[in-house]
Amino acid sequence: MEIKKLGEFALIDLIKVDTIHNKENVVIGIGDDAAALIPAPHHLQLVTTDMLVEMVHFDLSTTSAWQLGYKSIAVNLSDIAAMGGQPTHVVISIALPSYLSVDFVVSLYEGMKEICHEFGVNIVGGDTVSSPNGLVINVTAMGEVDPKKLQRRSGAGVGDLVVVTGALGDSGCGLELLQQGKWTEHGFFQPLVTRHVTPRPQVTAGAMIASSGSTSMNDISDGLASEANEIARASHVGMRIYAEMIPLSAEVCAAARALGKDGLEYALYGGEDYQLVFTIPPQQFSLLSQADLGTKLTVIGEVIEERHGVLLVDEDGAESLLEPKGYNHFRQ
Numbered sequence: 001m002e003i004k005k006l007g008e009f010a011l012i013d014l015i016k017v018d019t020i021h022n023k024e025n026v027v028i029g030i031g032d033d034a035a036a037l038i039p040a041p042h043h044l045q046l047v048t049t050d051m052l053v054e055m056v057h058f059d060l061s062t063t064s065a066w067q068l069g070y071k072s073i074a075v076n077l078s079d080i081a082a083m084g085g086q087p088t089h090v091v092i093s094i095a096l097p098s099y100l101s102v103d104f105v106v107s108l109y110e111g112m113k114e115i116c117h118e119f120g121v122n123i124v125g126g127d128t129v130s131s132p133n134g135l136v137i138n139v140t141a142m143g144e145v146d147p148k149k150l151q152r153r154s155g156a157g158v159g160d161l162v163v164v165t166g167a168l169g170d171s172g173c174g175l176e177l178l179q180q181g182k183w184t185e186h187g188f189f190q191p192l193v194t195r196h197v198t199p200r201p202q203v204t205a206g207a208m209i210a211s212s213g214s215t216s217m218n219d220i221s222d223g224l225a226s227e228a229n230e231i232a233r234a235s236h237v238g239m240r241i242y243a244e245m246i247p248l249s250a251e252v253c254a255a256a257r258a259l260g261k262d263g264l265e266y267a268l269y270g271g272e273d274y275q276l277v278f279t280i281p282p283q284q285f286s287l288l289s290q291a292d293l294g295t296k297l298t299v300i301g302e303v304i305e306e307r308h309g310v311l312l313v314d315e316d317g318a319e320s321l322l323e324p325k326g327y328n329h330f331r332q
């Protein structure tokens, strides 16, 4: 059905069902002039927002409505995870072009509700408007964190280890496979595409890392090179990152070979992995590495003095400056 047949208010009524997954902290959700929420005592309130724009962040010829809904929430929960927090609520604004159907919007919200349900997050409001050109989705996520566990980008100290969760580069490579039309639904490379279209935010790992004495943390949206440099700049330190230690999946190595590319390039500059990069003193890391975080941890380097800069060490031991060259909106 066309959206204009239904109109704005009936569309919101459709969206409204099954949006509260954790009733205890909501007084008013969708349906009033503002949501009314109950903050957790003795916790800090986290607020973050990320916007997704058609043909900048997604292409509807390669991403389904459900996947897009899932991802638009995931990228926001990832920023809450990078602060060491637990996500609690989201507010969702959508600008809808006339070529989309009511079914598309329902499916978009099914993807959103699935991930919100998974992480116990409430959808407490939003805004619905028309767009003359292209779909835009803006999500604001709220979360809470114990002040003692709050993770900034600015706490890294010389001698700390640099550690990442999961494997890097899958999403960037998955995007390239999609763009080149080089993937099959059930093929070997399918996991790369899945990680690009439906990334999983590292919420559990982020909270455990934050409880273990980590000194800084960032999520990887723009690529490791960019995010590591952000930590270094905020913390006034340098880093030595060993190329050989950066975790790459078997799939990205094989796909990169098939594409005539280097898997490492996707990890450093591809972005959208939504894994975490953090720094932690060696003693604390040896304790953390014994815990089950539901994902693997890999030490990729160490924090050094600021005057050295952020260095990448290749397999021959040669060092070069690792430029913050990841995804940059005005420099593609």
Ligand SMILES: Nc1ncnc2c1ncn2[C@@H]1O[C@H](COP(=O)(O)OP(=O)(O)O)[C@@H](O)[C@H]1O
Binding pocket: 049, 050, 079, 221
């Ligand atoms: N248009 C804006 N107005 C105000 N603050 C902004 C705007 N864009 C980005 N920021 C802030 O700049 C910082 C960096 O943003 P960004 O690079 O998007 O972070 P992330 O990669 O964690 O999503 C964040 O604190 C964010 O809230």
Ligand SMILES: Cc1ncc(C[n+]2csc(CCOP(=O)(O)OP(=O)(O)O)c2C)c(N)n1
Binding pocket: 050, 051, 055, 056, 057, 058, 059, 075, 175, 221, 222, 270, 271, 272, 327
């Ligand atoms: C159609 C399409 N083109 C390009 C990309 C690649 N891309 C778009 S935005 C982005 C970086 C992450 O998004 P951003 O808005 O910078 O998130 P933030 O850093 O604020 O979390 C990347 C790698 C994509 N996902 N889809």
Ligand SMILES: [Mg+2]
Binding pocket: 049, 050
């Ligand atoms: Mg952002």
Ligand SMILES: [Mg+2]
Binding pocket: 050, 075, 079, 221
């Ligand atoms: Mg972000």
Ligand SMILES: [Mg+2]
Binding pocket: 221, 222, 327
């Ligand atoms: Mg970015």
